[in-house]
Amino acid sequence: MALVLGSLLLLGLCKNTFSGGQASSTDAPKAWNYELPATNYETQDSHKAGPIGILFELVHIFLYVVQPHDFPEDTLKNVIRKALESKINYDEPETVLLGLKIAYYEAGIILCSLLGLLFIILMPLVGYFFCMCRCCNKCGGEMHQRQKENGPFLRKCFAISLLVICIIISIGIFYGFVANHQVRTRIKRSRKLTDSNFKDLRTLLNETPEQIKYILAQYNTTKDKAFLDLNSINSVLGGRILDRLRPNIIPVLDEIKSMATAIKETKEALENMNSTLKSLHQQSTQLSSSLTSVKTSLRGSLNDPLCSVRPTSETCNSIRLSLNQLNSNPELRQLPLVDTELNNVNNVLKTDLGGLVQQDYQSLNDIPDRVQSQTTSVVAGVKKVLNSIGSDINNVTQRLPIQDILSEFSGYVNNTESYMQRHLPTWEEYDSYWWLGGLVICSLLTLIVIFYYLGLLCGVCGYDRHATPTTRGCVSNTGGVFLMVGVGLSFLFCWILMIIVVLTFVVGANVEKLICEPYMSKELFRVLDTPRLLNEDWEYYLSGKLFNKSKIKLTFEQVYSDCKNNRGTYGTLHLENSFNISERLNINEHTESISNELENLKVNFNIFLLGAAGRKNLQDFAACGIDRMNYDTYLAQTGKSPAGVNLLSFAYDLEAKANRLPPGNLRNSLKRDAQTIKTIHQQRVLPIEQSLSTIYQSVKILQRTSSGLLERVTRILTSLDFAQNFITNNISSVIIEETKKYGRTITGYFEHYLQWIEFSIREKVASCKPVATALDTAVDVFLCSYVIDPLNLFWFGIGKATVFLLPALIFAVKLAKYYRRMDSEDVYDDVETIPMKNMENGNNGYHKDHLYGIHNPVMTSPSQH
Numbered sequence: 001m002a003l004v005l006g007s008l009l010l011l012g013l014c015k016n017t018f019s020g021g022q023a024s025s026t027d028a029p030k031a032w033n034y035e036l037p038a039t040n041y042e043t044q045d046s047h048k049a050g051p052i053g054i055l056f057e058l059v060h061i062f063l064y065v066v067q068p069h070d071f072p073e074d075t076l077k078n079v080i081r082k083a084l085e086s087k088i089n090y091d092e093p094e095t096v097l098l099g100l101k102i103a104y105y106e107a108g109i110i111l112c113s114l115l116g117l118l119f120i121i122l123m124p125l126v127g128y129f130f131c132m133c134r135c136c137n138k139c140g141g142e143m144h145q146r147q148k149e150n151g152p153f154l155r156k157c158f159a160i161s162l163l164v165i166c167i168i169i170s171i172g173i174f175y176g177f178v179a180n181h182q183v184r185t186r187i188k189r190s191r192k193l194t195d196s197n198f199k200d201l202r203t204l205l206n207e208t209p210e211q212i213k214y215i216l217a218q219y220n221t222t223k224d225k226a227f228l229d230l231n232s233i234n235s236v237l238g239g240r241i242l243d244r245l246r247p248n249i250i251p252v253l254d255e256i257k258s259m260a261t262a263i264k265e266t267k268e269a270l271e272n273m274n275s276t277l278k279s280l281h282q283q284s285t286q287l288s289s290s291l292t293s294v295k296t297s298l299r300g301s302l303n304d305p306l307c308s309v310r311p312t313s314e315t316c317n318s319i320r321l322s323l324n325q326l327n328s329n330p331e332l333r334q335l336p337l338v339d340t341e342l343n344n345v346n347n348v349l350k351t352d353l354g355g356l357v358q359q360d361y362q363s364l365n366d367i368p369d370r371v372q373s374q375t376t377s378v379v380a381g382v383k384k385v386l387n388s389i390g391s392d393i394n395n396v397t398q399r400l401p402i403q404d405i406l407s408e409f410s411g412y413v414n415n416t417e418s419y420m421q422r423h424l425p426t427w428e429e430y431d432s433y434w435w436l437g438g439l440v441i442c443s444l445l446t447l448i449v450i451f452y453y454l455g456l457l458c459g460v461c462g463y464d465r466h467a468t469p470t471t472r473g474c475v476s477n478t479g480g481v482f483l484m485v486g487v488g489l490s491f492l493f494c495w496i497l498m499i500i501v502v503l504t505f506v507v508g509a510n511v512e513k514l515i516c517e518p519y520m521s522k523e524l525f526r527v528l529d530t531p532r533l534l535n536e537d538w539e540y541y542l543s544g545k546l547f548n549k550s551k552i553k554l555t556f557e558q559v560y561s562d563c564k565n566n567r568g569t570y571g572t573l574h575l576e577n578s579f580n581i582s583e584r585l586n587i588n589e590h591t592e593s594i595s596n597e598l599e600n601l602k603v604n605f606n607i608f609l610l611g612a613a614g615r616k617n618l619q620d621f622a623a624c625g626i627d628r629m630n631y632d633t634y635l636a637q638t639g640k641s642p643a644g645v646n647l648l649s650f651a652y653d654l655e656a657k658a659n660r661l662p663p664g665n666l667r668n669s670l671k672r673d674a675q676t677i678k679t680i681h682q683q684r685v686l687p688i689e690q691s692l693s694t695i696y697q698s699v700k701i702l703q704r705t706s707s708g709l710l711e712r713v714t715r716i717l718t719s720l721d722f723a724q725n726f727i728t729n730n731i732s733s734v735i736i737e738e739t740k741k742y743g744r745t746i747t748g749y750f751e752h753y754l755q756w757i758e759f760s761i762r763e764k765v766a767s768c769k770p771v772a773t774a775l776d777t778a779v780d781v782f783l784c785s786y787v788i789d790p791l792n793l794f795w796f797g798i799g800k801a802t803v804f805l806l807p808a809l810i811f812a813v814k815l816a817k818y819y820r821r822m823d824s825e826d827v828y829d830d831v832e833t834i835p836m837k838n839m840e841n842g843n844n845g846y847h848k849d850h851l852y853g854i855h856n857p858v859m860t861s862p863s864q865h
Contacts, residue, residue, distance in 0.1 A: 127491030175797025238368025
């Protein structure tokens with residue numbers, strides 16, 4: 001029932017569907033970032049037996065020993081073919097050969113069953129004759145014990161053997177109790193497991209429409225992304241074009257901009273230098289005039305009569321000799337002006353080179369805006385196409401057969417759930433009967449083994465080695481009685497127990513070997529998938545049954561495996577031939593329509609770098625003459641003093657010499673002249689030095705600007721020509737390439753999305769894993785784990801206990817003689833007498849040192865006489 005129920009669940013999902021070709025790969029491209037929300041199911045994928053699994057494995061090992069043959073696929077196929085025939089002729093050689101193959105495969109089970117049947121037949125007969133024999137004082141029924149020398153040894157051997165056998169029987173009974181308890185507890189869990197499976201199936205039914213809605217909702221995300229790129233075509237497409245042009249144009253423009261800055265700096269330096277030179281000429285003339293005046297004043301002061309008198313004359317002569325140093329630097333007035341170079345630079349600046357460069361920068365930066373203005377109509381057309389694609393996708397998903405399949409499957413699930421709800425109480429009731437019957441069987445065996453244990457306990461504890469067989473105590477006698485009660489119960493019930501063991505063994509072993517094990521290894525599915533097995537007109541039964549297209553390779557194993565791997569219903573059932581999602585979505589058609597619209601995307605613009613005026617401007621600057629100026633002349637003068645001597649030192653020296661003169665007009669006159677020289681230094685020399693510093697800085701600027709000027713201009717013009725050639729020759733190809741890339745980006749969004757739709761519908765939507773889980777629950781969990789495993793453990797334990805009842809009753813009968821109180825025993829009067837009771841079978845009897853107070857010479861050693 002469980003296997004049929006699971007198969008019906010699997011077929012119910014497939015009912016009234018259409019099949020197709022091979023399934024696509026279940027692996028989505030790694031670049032895909034769409035993902036359906038995960039569906040969580042309650043039922044676990046695998047079932048674990050827990051610690052009791054060790055006992056189940058022990059039974060499986062026993063079954064492998066009994067039935068070591070591989071799963072008989074060919075034999076089972078022939079059996080199915082014969083079963084499907086309208087009339088079976090059992091006399092045909094083929095049928096006979098098939099029967100022999102079945103017998104060969106079932107040899108181990110048949111042999112064990114025959115042994116069980118032999119046990120069932122012989123044990124009642126043996127018990128009957130054994131009872132009759134004992135009633136006739138035979139077979140140990142006579143309450144007389146023969147006395148033997150090895151009696152104590154035999155008693156101990158019989159007791160130990162019986163104890164060991166009882167322990168083995170107890171282990172078997174324990175297996176039976178455990179198996180019976182497992183059936184009880186696991187069947188109770190079956191309702192929860194059933195509810196869990198149906199909950200998962202309903203989750204599958206409820207989540208599928210939500211998954212389709214989610215897929216449709218992702219179109220808006222994709223469309224919004226495409227619309228964002230379309231609305232931002234200026235930054236996307238225009239930015240890409242601009243990025244392609246920048247590396248070839250911007251460096252040239254930056255150099256030209258740097259050159260324009262250098263021209264302005266050159267003009268400023270020339271202006272500063274020219275004005276400073278003019279000022280320097282004037283300041284140098286004024287310095288010369290001032291120095292001449294002060295020399296005239298000093299000579300007049302030195303004509304004083306005091307200068308002819310010693311020692312004043314020496315000081316005056318010294319001053320007179322130093323007057324020749326009071327001269328200005330005549331070369332300062334000879335430094336040439338830079339009017340010519342300045343006029344040339346001013347002529348260069350008549351053309352605004354910086355403005356031209358800025359216009360070129362602006363032309364590049366205007367590319368995105370030009371793209372935006374030239375593509376307005378194309379963008380509108382692409383948006384219209386994208387909106388129409390959304391309608392097409394919605395129509396395709398609405399026509400998917402998955403919805404119809406799940407609608408019918410929903411009714412089938414409802415019917416199955418109702419069936420389960422109606423019959424589960426009945427199954428639980430049957431389980432109660434099973435549990436009660438198992439409990440009775442295990443209790444009966446427990447009762448028998450308890451009698452044996454009590455017999456051993458009372459016999460061992462109550463046995464008195466000094467007591468004679470006729471004088472044994474009550475406890476020892478009770479032990480013997482318990483043993484015989486156990487023997488009687490063993491004969492009475494063991495054959496009935498063996499009937500139960502044989503029946504459960506045949507059923508459990510065959511179900512385990514023919515259903516459970518091949519189901520786990522999928523060999524059972526491969527049998528069902530054999531071409532033309534279940535229907536000779538159909539190559540593949542499942543596709544022929546469901547779709548009437550038997551040549552489509554749709555197999556039970558493939559459907560089960562795909563469902564087990566959480567694959568979608570569309571891919572699992574090969575629906576692409578009847579409803580080809582690839583053709584309906586028509587990715588190429590949609591992307592082609594987008595591409596056709598984007599082919600109308602025409603962007604045209606021209607860029608002329610700098611122009612002829614700018615080029616001439618650069619050439620004029622190179623020829624302005626600043627690179628031919630004699631900068632060394634200017635630098636040489638900037639390093640010299642404006643006067644022939646340091647006027648400030650000269651004034652201090654003059655003042656010191658005047659102080660050595662006696663007070664008077666000469667002294668005062670010289671001090672005034674010294675102060676005048678200080679004033680000349682402050683008012684004339686310092687400004688000249690400042691002007692020379694300005695000239696020095698301007699010269700350095702001009703040197704830096706003019707250094708390699710011609711080569712720089714030549715290089716800039718060469719780079720400018722290269723950049724212009726690049727624009728002229730490559731601007732069209734750059735625009736075309738970037739336009740195509742932009743188009744591929746837009747179409748890529750939807751191609752990506754449509755591929756994801758196809759992948760999701762084929763591999764993810766309505767994943768049939770709950771169906772495979774339900775089938776696993778029905779077969780692997782309910783039938784095999786909940787029913788067959790405990791059933792096999794039950795017959796394994798009970799069978800072992802029942803088989804060992806046979807040696808147990810033999811040893812119990814033997815041992816009872818040593819525990820029970822006898823009615824008579826072997827007695828000797830003296831050394832030469834024979835037993836008072838006639839001996840049977842030549843037995844000399846049991847001898848003790850003293851019997852009933854009579855000396856027994858047989859057991860007396862020579863040392864005692």
